[in-house]
Amino acid sequence: MNRMFKERLLFLLFRLCALVVVATLVILVGYVVINGIGVISWSFLTEFPKKGFTAGGIFPAIVGTLYLIALVLVIAVPIGVLTAVYVVEYSDQPLIDGERVRAWMRREAMALHLRANAEPKRPAKARKPRKRGSQRMFYRVLRIVITNLAGVPSIVYGLLGFGALVIFFNLGMSLIASAITLAFLVLPLVITASREAIEAVPSSVREASFALGATKWQTIRSHVLPYSIPGILTGVILSISRAAGETAPILLTGAVVLKQTLPDSIFSSYMALPYQLYALATQYSDATRPMQYGSALVLLLMVVGLNLVAIIVRNRYRAKYRW
Amino acid sequence: MATKVKSGPRRRAFLENGIRYSFAAISAFSILVLFLVALFLILNAFPAFQVITPGSFFFGTVWDPTSPLNPQYGIVPLFVATLLVTLVSALIAIPIGLGCTIYLAELAHPRVRAVMKPAIEVLAGIPSVVLGFFALIVLATWVQDIFDPVNRLNLFVGGAMLSAMMIPIMVSLSEDAINSVPRSLKEASYALGTTRWETISKVILPAARPGIVAAIMLSIGRAVGETMVVVMACGNAPHLTFDIFSSGLTMTAAIANEMGEVAFNSTHYYALFAVGLVLFAITFILNYVADLILNRQEERY
């Protein structure tokens, strides 16, 4: 009886933990929604801020964020997807599905009762471009890099963006400096999501294509990429949502609190929603509170909306391509 | 019908290799970025140590870079603040996160799971600035009412809000770890007549331990590197303190706050890069070790 009692108590505790988590979400979102919903209106979304942020709207901040997103897409998506294709298709590592190949090789070895040091290694006849050890090294380094790029604190990205892009390359506090900084922030996300999508295509499909005489690139183009696109898309949407919500990188590279005009080129500074919220909340009086809540809500809706779209795309994709 | 004469296989090999090398070049670009990151940090941190002795940087207990007479660049106050905030956050997030994970992975009804998982993903997606905003306005007031702290904006508020960021990461990574424990182990345990909790605590959790440890390390890494929540909620007072209810300035907040007002190529400027380098090193190590642990686990099964 004691065993069961202890278990029931613990399980209740775990249920409470889950409840706490959900409650946190509800409270957070609830607060912002309740206080912000009254502020949102068509004019709020389309006007410039007036009277020291106590009236008007956040139009330029919305536009700035949208410009940023567009630039980040243009930079991060090609690099990310192509890197993923390379990592999965062209490096010498067997795919996740290549577990099958490895297991099969192990079985063959066992069945042949061979010890690893029994047979002297013979030099292979050059029948195809030799895969040098350096290529394998390249792949290993690439994998470590991608994992660690994902862990770099966003403020460090901001720091670098500032020192390297704003100062050293003389881009100034600008959209482009922020966009490049953000692009590298989300690059690991794009790469990882694309990688998973590409690896999910079973190797039997690739084998069948090769056996029919297709080249590697033809196989990728006709069989791998088309079926990876939904997965890649999910990753891209998630990275947009991440980029839209980040403040630390843009704080040091181009976002400003107030600008009378919309940015006229990628080299100009700009207003952006996250920075708007931060600046108003920490540097302006409580009279701007309504605008703070409004900005928070718009940002939240944008980010959460994008995430939901990504989740829907992913779920529909999983249902459709059950290999 | 036009006859398409292709030249020999050399042309095809050329194209295929061309594509391969282009892809490789683009991937190499990604590696280049990380090395440039590290390099740039080092290059810009280095000049700081021509003026500040490493000893006074790493062990100095006063961070007062803007003092006109005697600027001091001791990182200890910043480091301690980061440590305390992370500690508070971890102490809240790890138990709750684990409890939530166990619930989700083993106890929840599939329909509940189908609702909770997206909910947690939404929580994970909330921008840190919104969380910082909430902490600044709402959470700080609650803490003030309950704990009567020395400062309204303090390390505890920051840590508590940070835990809301840590929890989703903990949950999703731990869940992966628990779900990758082979079903055969669970079934073997049940077949021996154990209760559910005994199976969880004695079979599943130990088997998932590497993954959970990695999850903890990665979430701590995230907490250490977080900026907006702490800069908005902790008060940003650069003194050395061990009282979590007083204001503090974390490493990330120092950079965020002071970089905007610093003169280029001044000692302060370089010192902030040095702080950035320390941050980078800490998170790099945490991520690297977590990655190692995860890879070793993959090979076990």
Add this chain to the structure above:
Amino acid sequence: MNGSISISNLNVWFESNHALKNVNLNIGKNEITAIIGPSGCGKSTFIRCLNRMNDIIPKCKVEGRIEVDGEDINDPRMDVVEVRRRIGMVFQKPNPFPKSIHENIAYAPRLHGMEQGRTDMRSEPKTRKYTKKEIDELVEWSLKRAVLWDEVKERMNKSAYNLSGGQQQRLCIARALAVKPEIMLFDEPCSALDPIATAKIEDLLVDLKKDYTVVIVTHNMQQAARVADRTAFFYLGELIEFGETEQIFEKPQQKLTEQYITGRMG
């Protein structure tokens, strides 16, 4: 058009494992040759050498001559794409593309184009694009040859995944036939299928040998006895015995062969 294969001194290594040792074998054209042997004896490795599918396994080294119509396909100057077009393969588990039935078959011919005059395998042949009508005819011909046409002609645009296992495998055969190979390789094509589907495919194989050289790997001795003209027995990476199927099964020359045939060995 010949279609005979002559294998001399074939050796294959996976890293340091010597998977195939000094295999010498002549496969006759318009015959069915079966490769049998216990698990892990190297049969799959062997057959995958014949169309250079082992190339895509990173740690694999192949040495030796494999001559098809007098040309060594292991020669570095060989166009592996052309090799694979002339030597088709059907795999153990049916692997149709996630496309429609029509598209599955049309994919490869469209890629290669229609040959105008066969040359050697070192260079690409002269080709021209198929017209839509020619593609449709080719698809129909392949499906009829693979005895699948009547079952799918009403749903050519539906996904190939809706077919049964046996039908999918016949689709894969049709797909391989569509590129007009000379040699067809089958790697345990029936091991994932039920007995009725298996019987249909065995009948198909016997029919195919009229126009193609067929090599089939099988772990099912009775299947080899049923369909093959000649049989090769492999054990631990070595070719132990090779000869007329009847002779192999009734009067095996090697002790190992006899042990395997009579079931005394795994």
